[in-house]
Amino acid sequence: MTAGSRAHSFNSAAVQYEASRPSYPSALFDAVEESLGRSLVGLRVADVGAGTGIATRLLRERGADVIAVEPGDAMAVEFRRVLPDVPVVRGDGNALPLADSSHGLVTYAQSWQWTDTSRSVPEALRVLCPDGALAIWWNTTAFDVPWIRAQHERIAHHCGLPARSARPDGDEAIRLAGLSGLRVTRRQIRWRRTVSLDTHLANISSRSAFLVLGQAANRAFLAEERRRLREAFPAEAVEEVYVVDLLVAAR
Template identity: 60%
Template sequence: MTAPDHTTRAHSFNTAAAQYAAHRPSYPPALLDAVEELSGRSLRGARVADIGAGTGKATGLLLARGSDVIAVEPGYGMAAELRRAHPDVPLVRGDGNHLPLATASVDLLTYAQSWHWTDPSRSIPEARRVLRPGGAIALWWNVSPADVPWIAEAGARRAAHFGLDVKADERLGTHAGVADPEDRLGLTARTLRWTRHVPLDTHLANLGSHSMFLIDTEERRAAYFAEEREHLLRVFPDGVIEETYDVDLLVARTEA
């Protein structure tokens, strides 16, 4: 299978925004603890711009920590879901390469599952422009760890389905050397493991909300998920899936 166009994959989420909102995992409380620790500042009262905010999963967690949040999201479908979930949060349409924010206007920029959709040659200067002195940038991703046997086996099945290195694709951008190839930010890395237990249908809907499946054909998707259901019921006969994630977190501070 030929690797699909990056832009096509990015735009695919708008057609499945409700599915994304309902079934994608959130993030553990320890993540925001780590953001505070590595950024050297409290989230309470901080002016935070959540870039590529999607349906607002990270936005909601930041609000719960007492942050003053503005959401930036380019996609019409994702933005509509965010508005439904957080009607009082200021929302502007834009992306990380062209931030619709004033210079030196925010304390923290967050990119939850979104930095890899940006071009670091443009998104890094933009991040520096809008951050206040002493501000910080935090990038993070939920990634399925390959050291969990059933997850490794499921990853191999996806790789065979798409004819691509799905695991390498999934972790694209989650390491400092890729996220910031010229080391202009001085990112500090941390990984946090967490789990959630969900019904099989939720797990499959979560998987189906990823861009590679969204741009696949309906026939291929249906065949894949029918087979995947059978595989997973052998591992989890009660139909409750233990999803394990590593949150790959990268944080950098600006000079005060």
């Protein structure tokens, strides 16, 4: 299964994605502003791979002048339903449909991994103003929480992916993101949310690695996961813990 197929698999679950995926803490945007050395208020921001607008909404609430870039048909439809007053244009990070030197910040929330960094880094730099910056972030696994680490390993095994045991260190994260040669700051921000068991399972099954698998196999996995989690959370209120990994890069 190609990365492109996985990236576009979200179109089959756009409504589920919007309803169940985690958002981001306000401390993340505080950290972005600190790295930029300025407020987001009035800043022209392009949110690339915006999906259903989870990050776009928060950027707008911070006062940014946001435009979204989204390649997926169904995701763009859901975006327009949720944020009808925010412009969304079709495209992806490898070929941004934006003018040169037009934005002070280009953001990728959970979407940088779907780009070809040999193309997306030059594209972001093309679109940025001379004093602009690129910010990319992910909600990553809190490996120090035993039940979350164990679930991560079960999911990886089910999806045929290698299980990870730790986030990369600073230099490795910058290299993996293709940002070597830029001035990069990195922050990791821990946060949590409590959701229903149904929402937790819907979040899991909205991931690309699940969406490209057969529904029968996923149903069996999710049924067993529900059984396990009912033992850990008898009230069916699941406390999810995340670590947002943030990289802000400038020339």
